[in-house]
Amino acid sequence: MNSNAVIVGGNRTPFAKAGGPYAQAASHDLLTSAIDGLAARYGLSGMQLGEVAAGAVLKHPRDFNLTREAVLSSSLAPTTPACDLQQACGTGLEATIYIANKISLGQIDSGIAGGADSASDAPITVSEPLRKALLAANAARSTGERLKALARIRPSHLKPLAPGVNEPRTGLSMGEHQALTTKRWEVTREAQDELAAASHHSLAAAWDAGFFDDLVTPYLGVAKDSILRPDTSVEKLAKLKPAFGGPDGTMTAGNSTALSDGAATVLLGSEQWARDNHLPVLAKFVDANVAAVDHPAGEDLLLAPVGAVGHMLERNGLTIEDFDLVEIHEAFASTVLATLKAWESEEYCTSLGLNGAIGTLDRSKLNTMGSSLAVGHPFAATGARIVPSLAKMLHDLGPGKRGLVSVCAAGGQGVVAILEAV
């Protein structure tokens, strides 16, 4: 490695429920706003950075160059290059890894990683029969042929199609997949509701303490994460009906993340660049890893991060006790709880080729400022939300403090990383 990649800080929009206050905002707008807030916080207006990497999971064809276009709309110098990158819910973290790696290799001295998603502005497509009929009409050589082609269109073909949220290979939705995992790992409803309530309470306390004053910039008049319910409780959550796993299911709308809109960014640089530009340095980006599971063969779709964490710890000579803070993305409360059980399982861990169980996590280190259940989860943004928040928490604890990030993603993938406070 030529230089250390460090996290300077971050900025995100408040996250909001899909169809809510950001219903009219496109991913481009959200990402631009997040970049502009970052530029204002760190005085980057007019500056040329090494590169900006970001992405969106729900993407319109017009957004083929989403990140570059957002850079051009932002106050950064228009000569700042950018690329789109996507790894489902791992996008924000994968983009961070991409920028950190380039900095470490000395290819760039600075960059922004990020992600944006608008579940409100999801791309709507036309049906397959309609597409085929229109193609045939277009290729027709005579009016007669054209009419014949168009005559094949039926009213039902005109119904617009929302983007699929099901796993293409299993036909199951993510919630249905997680319901299988929840059952297999015997995660109780009570434990899930407790985790969800704790997420809301921790996030509310963090907002009250001003923790997000230098991490979030309001957008469209929204100043706080609007999914947050500070007054929720285990009792209130216990009243909700199951959403996944059938009538006996334990997963509800309360312990599953809501479809969300929002964008998040991380500012990274080499230590030298940060120093030269008089910018703060919160944490080093130490290492990262990705792993995948064979979910079509029946493996747990959202437990891929377990293997990713295990192998990353082994190659860094670290154990779970070496971490002061741990952030596990709350796709569902039961994802986090099943992950923790998997970490403790000798059998599961060795089946992944690890030397033994990852270990038992001291729960007081977990998601201490709340996570996706309370904040919301604009798919591509989540990794870029977690990294600067964790870097700030670690920095507040003092130099050398270590943090672990674990994010699960569609397609049976897991993206994980280690940060260390400077």
Place this chain on the structure above:
Amino acid sequence: MGALEKLFYSPVGHAVSTRAGLADPPQLRRGRTWPDGTVVLAPLGASTLVADTLDLLGLESSDPIVDAPADSPPGYGSRIGALVIDAMDLTTIVGLEDLRAVLRPAVRALEGSGRIVIVAREASGDWEAKSVTRALDGINRTVGKELRRGATSNLVYVAADASASNLVSTLGFVLQGRSAFVDGQTWHVSDASSGIDELIEKPLQDRVVVVTGAARGIGASIARILARDGATIVGVDIPAAGESLAEVANEVGGTALQLDITADDAGAAIAEHVARRGERIYGVVHCAGITRDKMLVNTDADRWGSVLDVNLAAQIRMNEVLLDPAIPGSVEDGGRIVGIASTSGLAGNKGQTNYAASKAGVTGLVEAMAPDLASRGITANAVAPGFIETAMTARIPFIQREIFRRSNSLSQGGQPEDVAEAIGYLLDPASAGVNGQVIRVCGQNLVGA
């Protein structure tokens, strides 16, 4: 815009209002611009202070026409841009006739947005001399009210030992368009040296200026004008205003700091932000402020307390931290503190007891701080805006708003940039001799001292 307001600004409404005596207000000359016509210099004695200052400003001047006891008073022939009177040696009542004699032809010949500037010595000497010094104030205020077409009159009292370099930023400000909405005002310039003997185009180059309340209105305008003058802006506003704060910060190439200024650690947070960037603060402009208007009989402890805390107490808490030289990122020696007072504070305003208390308090604060900070070369001053056209004043009902607008010598509301320009003048390193002053930016509002 309400129906009544639309009617008022329609061609028919305009014709009616003009016949009723509500003429269109004059367009004011603004920015770093000099008068079009000649600058006339009228020394009323041996003093060369004003002549020397005009030299430093690089301004040519011509001799005054003096009123003679004849049937038809002589005229200038063409419009003049300004009359600058050096009254440093004026100490007698008889001598006031010399002042009248240069004022009379000049007032008649003054161009639109022209300037009358009287430079006089601080009160000293015998009873008559002191009385004459004060008489000038009455003359200045009255001339301000009589001048038309956006012309203004201002009086500057200068320390006896002051030199031209002490006066250069002040005379430059008053003659330029930057002082467009400053009219009928009087303030003092001491002989505190700045070592600067010219008017600098970008006086704040590479200097860090913190502006609280920078997200919108007057605060945003202050950030823009100070950035124009070279300042590196640290814009501060409450986290909820972060979106517009970020826009302003990016526009002026500064940084945004989302912060509740009433928090106990607000001053420390600002200093830390500046220190982290390896800098120190040159100027602090306390622009953040709120109103919670109610008649006193309806004002509860909450309305009272929140206004006093945001507008005054928070400012004092932040100053205490930011003026501690031991704290990294605090205000450097030779720095500047500027508060925003208000004509409501100076004159009182129905429904604003809490606001008037806080704003009059700001006046008292800068007057108290000024002598204490003088040893470090730091000045503390305030500006007191009158009716300024902002989103806040746009919410005042139309008729009331139109009355407020026209209740001054310039018959119009001021622009946020007018307030910003006055602050820029106070922040100018060359304004070292302006300390503990409150300058009203009110177009010579009819109310207030």
